[in-house]
Amino acid sequence: MGIMDQFLQQLINGISLGSIYALIALGYTMVYGIIKLINFAHGDIYMVGAYIGFFCITILHWPVLPALVASMILTGILGMLVERFAYRPLRSAPRISVLITAIGVSFFLEYTMMYFVTPQPRTFPSVLEDAAYHFGPFVVNNQQIMIFAITIILMAILTYIVQYTKVGKAMRAVSFDTETAQLMGINANRIISVTFGIGSALAAAAGVLVGIYYNSIDPLMGIMPGLKAFVAAVLGGIGILPGAAAGGIILGIIEALVSGFISSTFRDAAAFAILILVLLFKPSGLLGKNTNEKV
Amino acid sequence: MSVLLEAKNVSKMFGGLKAVSNFNMTIDKGELVGLIGPNGAGKTTAFNLFTGVYQPTTGIISLDGQSLAGMKPSQITQRGIARTFQNIRLxxxxxxxxxxxxxxxxxxxxxxxxxxxxxxxxxxxxxxxxxxxxxxxxxxxxxxxxxxxxxxxxxxxxxxxxxxxxxxTRPQLLLLDEPAAGMNPQETKELMDMIRWIRKDFALSILLIEHDMSLVMGICERIYVLEYGSIIAQGIPDEIKKNPEVIRAYLGGEA
Amino acid sequence: MNALRKADLKAIIISLVVFVVLQALLSTNSLDAFWQLNIILICINIILSVSLNLINGYTGQFSLGHAGFMAIGAYTGAVLSVNFHMPFIVSLITSFVTAAIIGGLIGLPTMRLSGDYLAIATLGLGEIIRIVIMNVNYVGGAAGFMGIPRHTNFAWAFFVMLFVLFFIKNYVNSSYGRACVAIRENEIAAEAMGVNTTKYKVLAFTIGAGFAGVAGCLFAHTFYIIHPSSFTFLASFNYLIMVVMGGMGSITGSIAGAFILTTVSALLSNWPELRMSIYALILIALMFYRPQGLFGNIEITSLPVLKRFKGGKQK
Structure with a gap:
């Protein structure tokens, strides 16, 4: 395989991986945009989503799409419950308290899950037949097509919700200025809850897709992708939805290129190096605007 | 008397917005000077320029003949400018x-x-x-x-x-940003006595921003009036009170 | 001010008594091997939490990369002991210097960031340090560094810990510490008071990183083997939790936090999953009911009861 072919192939792999990051990053960025919380538990929500999908497929013998939808709904509810019981009581507490609580929720989800499903990785059943298609120099397999398609559909739905529905407008209002939004008659608590629900549902979709793509899930699978997705959100400009999507894809591509051309052990380091460079040189992210503190 | 602080042709742009332009000011050693102007005229921006929180886009600010260009706020404090904040920062x-x-x-x-x-x-x-x-x-x-x-x-x-x-911090120049804000008349009166007394006893110069005209007119020896980022008048309190430009800036419209 | 010296003297005497009692317990084998190890671990964790408190609690700079600096110290110490046969004290000091230098170099650019951004950047830097170590074959790579002599005994751990506590206590009660606290309280006002905020932030970061390095060196010489997976950001979380649990800005709090969490961890070590779930619930409950931590920003020596006890009016 020539270097160019290899490059193109890594590009495809990168976009698949990046789509997953993008789906998780959307939830991160929505939550950060609305309550300024780095929700460290978001990666674990994604893990729970993967397990729910796994059980729907293996135990209930559901086809993949109903399993995906069920996982999104149940995980969305889980996200709302976490917000309701762990974060809402701390709405006026110092930021660090909420952050530590998020770390606590993260540990709780990971190890409670581990208690029930054991730390052993599970093999995700192959729900799609292995088939690869050649488009000129590109080789794309079934799983990748499914990831692209579902990611694009979900992003389209999300864009519709945020831009055109009443809830979406309220979400944007609350993230812009919670107090004023409340004065306009918006129930901020409900909107925050919905935001967690939507974000968690997207993470659940990412979880199921990762299961299909890599065939393996485990209770700690959410830690790294969770962090990476945060990097993606920062890269695109935290709080900005298209930024999170773009950041996720870019990060996925860079990681695939680093593992393809340098070494897969430096994959994670590359992600963090990007994070630090972005923070130092353009902390508002690729699509963000700079703001100054008033003295 | 010798000049302590001098601002020459200072301007500050935020993006396309001119917060302060062509700003000239001198404060002599031991002087008590007032800086007044309508809300948003750029008074606090001027303080932030003097104390290094912002760097001027053009122009020079110097203390005791030495330029303050490029200095961090902490370095300027070490040179002898101290300040209070409009929204108290204890x-x-x-x-x-x-x-x-x-x-x-x-x-x-x-x-x-x-x-x-x-x-x-x-x-x-x-x-x-x-x-x-x-x-x-x-x-x-x-x-x-x-x-x-x-x-x-x-x-x-x-x-x-x-x-x-x-x-x-043992300053040579003390910048007070609305020291009487939120005070009742009695407290304001005490504050005026205190400011006079500080200036004398600590042998320093004071520049103060204030909306309370009785305070400014009562204690300042010289007053600068700022509007839309430019100095529109300066002089002793009696001149400022009669200055038609100042009356227009404060009362608006005609005159 | 002589009262301050007197208080120091008292603290030293109490520490020595504690040391003699514990050492007696150890020498007479009254504690089993598991607890012998945990006492050393408590001392190491106290160093880590107190040094992190200097950065997070006193200076208000949210760092999540402490395990990275610990790793630098651990590997520096291990290499010096194993490959260069240096005396332990030389390993310890070099660990401090190396971790402090790298901490300072990292601190210089990152201290421009604040809040969440700083937290996530330090987390990333800690991970980068770990991944780089993982890829260096000279120190064993991902398999870990083996055959480290077991130099760390209770006496070493205890007295190094005592030194660190003494250093940080006096540091925070000097103009250096006041500058840190001023930065935490209001950075703009701190600058206006003549505090070079960048300098003091980087200094706190450097010293904190240095002592984390020392703790790493002690850690490496406790277990024969060190492994990159001991220094993930989850370990950094752990030290952060100790600090928050005890109270940001309280040395007493950090000691208590490290002691309690290390002990709880040890007690629950037979039920690893349950341990972490309980741990998580404790953490969440703490944030709900006592977000300022056990001690807030108060030291045990300034509690009203003890003040009356000593009859002094000193701070």
């Missing part, structure tokens, strides 16, 4: 005495080893600032509140503490 979780002790920072010169082993200059200097700090609090009628947490002080006392803290 170290709110610390005690009143600690607030003042922090301001002596630049006058302590013991090193890390002396600090950690508590030897050499450490003991002597720490005792000095403790005594000086209490002395200073006495002047501002805060001595019996030395151990209280700053945020628990009444509003007027917080304003006084901010001035005390600024003085502890």
């Amino acid at each position: 170290f709110s979780e610390l005690t009143v005495l600690d607030n003042v002790k922090i301001a002596y920072h630049t006058h302590l010169n013991y090193n890390l080893i002396e600090a950690v082993l508590r030897v050499g200059r450490y003991m002597k200097q720490e005792r000095e600032i403790e005594d000086n700090g209490r002395e200073l609090l006495k002047i501002f009628k805060l001595e019996d509140k030395a151990g209280e947490i700053a945020k628990n002080l009444p509003y007027g006392a917080q304003r006084r503490l901010e001035i005390a803290r600024a003085l502890a």
